[in-house]
Amino acid sequence: MNVMISGGGTGGHIYPALAFARYIRRLHPEASIVYVGSEDGLEADIVPREGLQLETVKISGFKRKLSAHNVRTVVRFVKAVKQARRYIRTHQPDVVIGTGGYVAGPVVYAAAKEGVPSIVHEQNSVPGLTNKFLSRYADRIALSFEEASSYFPGKETMLTGNPRASEVLKARGASPLPDLGLSPEKRTVLVVGGSRGARPINEAVTEALPDCAGRDWQMLYVTGEVHFDEVNQVVEEAGRPENVAVHPFLYNMPEVLAHVDVVCARAGATTLAELMALGLPAILIPSPYVTNNHQEKNARALEEAGAALVSREEEFNGKRLLEQVEQILNTPAIWERMHQNALDVAVTDANERLYELASALQANDKK
Numbered sequence: 001m002n003v004m005i006s007g008g009g010t011g012g013h014i015y016p017a018l019a020f021a022r023y024i025r026r027l028h029p030e031a032s033i034v035y036v037g038s039e040d041g042l043e044a045d046i047v048p049r050e051g052l053q054l055e056t057v058k059i060s061g062f063k064r065k066l067s068a069h070n071v072r073t074v075v076r077f078v079k080a081v082k083q084a085r086r087y088i089r090t091h092q093p094d095v096v097i098g099t100g101g102y103v104a105g106p107v108v109y110a111a112a113k114e115g116v117p118s119i120v121h122e123q124n125s126v127p128g129l130t131n132k133f134l135s136r137y138a139d140r141i142a143l144s145f146e147e148a149s150s151y152f153p154g155k156e157t158m159l160t161g162n163p164r165a166s167e168v169l170k171a172r173g174a175s176p177l178p179d180l181g182l183s184p185e186k187r188t189v190l191v192v193g194g195s196r197g198a199r200p201i202n203e204a205v206t207e208a209l210p211d212c213a214g215r216d217w218q219m220l221y222v223t224g225e226v227h228f229d230e231v232n233q234v235v236e237e238a239g240r241p242e243n244v245a246v247h248p249f250l251y252n253m254p255e256v257l258a259h260v261d262v263v264c265a266r267a268g269a270t271t272l273a274e275l276m277a278l279g280l281p282a283i284l285i286p287s288p289y290v291t292n293n294h295q296e297k298n299a300r301a302l303e304e305a306g307a308a309l310v311s312r313e314e315e316f317n318g319k320r321l322l323e324q325v326e327q328i329l330n331t332p333a334i335w336e337r338m339h340q341n342a343l344d345v346a347v348t349d350a351n352e353r354l355y356e357l358a359s360a361l362q363a364n365d366k367k
């Protein structure tokens with residue numbers, strides 16, 4: 001099966017696309033798999049590292065208010081569709097899959113114009129603008145949360161879950177502790193503000209730093225590329241506690257998650273799918289700066305399941321971070337309950353379900 005995949009802008013859209021690409025590559029080593037990303041998105045950095053072929057288009061997102069920016073975006077969109085149609089004719093995919101982010105817009109739209117079957121994968125409980133727009137053109141909508149189906153009236157949707165969940169499970173037990181300055185003896189708290197970092201989480205961590213030293217657990221703190229220098233400076237000033245390791249970004253997150261005990265994070269849907277798959281208790285601070293406050297909805301779903309402690313960002317600080325980490329790590333019954341509750345709501349065979357959907361479309365197309 002030849003596949004064209006597109007998704008970008010942030011890790012939450014890119015990693016599910018990559019996970020599915022890797023799955024197809026394992027099943028069909030001879031298949032042509034092409035990733036279409038934006039020239040300046042995070043995907044331009046991540047995709048080539050995976051040894052996948054990356055084609056690019058130039059695209060930006062629409063702003064909610066009328067503006068000259070939106071006129072430029074329409075022009076770019078039209079050009080990007082032309083470019084994507086050329087890529088489709090060159091690579092002849094059997095199916096095109098969009099995982100969200102602006103860049104998936106012209107690619108899935110071009111697939112419809114070229115008569116190639118297409119699928120949109122939505123990671124969130126509330127869909128993004130691109131996927132809502134594309135739902136008119138795509139043949140199927142794959143969902144990670146059943147409740148998102150109400151945003152696609154009249155469309156055939158299927159609950160597949162998030163392919164990244166399958167991938168982190170595969171890495172568990174198979175990978176040694178990556179060399180990140182951590183001790184194999186200590187339990188590990190991963191703090192990460194999504195794929196680009198989050199200032200309020202960074203502020204809470206820097207506040208907690210002086211009190212981290214001497215604890216019987218360690219912190220792996222991923223700041224986000226743009227925040228790294230500033231945060232690293234604060235860590236230096238706090239005497240660089242021996243149980244805190246700081247990094248700007250991790251390219252090997254599935255291998256790292258296999259060795260983590262608790263996670264403190266934003267509530268991006270792909271991160272949550274990973275945590276549920278592994279049964280990792282979570283301390284969540286949803287970003288309020290996203291469409292329809294969807295991160296809060298993602299987080300509250302986990303809270304209701306008893307798998308996460310959720311704080312709004314104005315309530316969160318260094319003291320609460322330390323208290324919650326101690327509460328979860330040092331009360332085995334709490335850790336075990338949150339672990340089990342997370343596993344209970346996980347969907348872990350997303351790759352298989354998405355593949356089934358793609359195969360059915362391919363078969364229909366060939367009839």
Ligand SMILES: CC(=O)N[C@H]1[C@@H](OP(=O)(O)OP(=O)(O)OC[C@H]2O[C@@H](n3ccc(=O)[nH]c3=O)[C@H](O)[C@@H]2O)O[C@H](CO)[C@@H](O)[C@@H]1O
Pocket residue numbers: 010011012013015016100123124164192193194195196222248249250251252253266267268269270271272274287289290294295
């Ligand atoms: C601000 C914003 O618009 N955020 C959205 C974006 O978030 P964002 O890109 O932050 O997405 P997620 O938190 O869902 O996923 C981040 C992904 O990047 C990976 N990762 C992260 C840090 C790192 O150092 N290394 C690494 O590999 C994580 O393991 C995960 O696979 O997409 C998500 C999925 O559509 C949405 O739910 C979020 O609301």
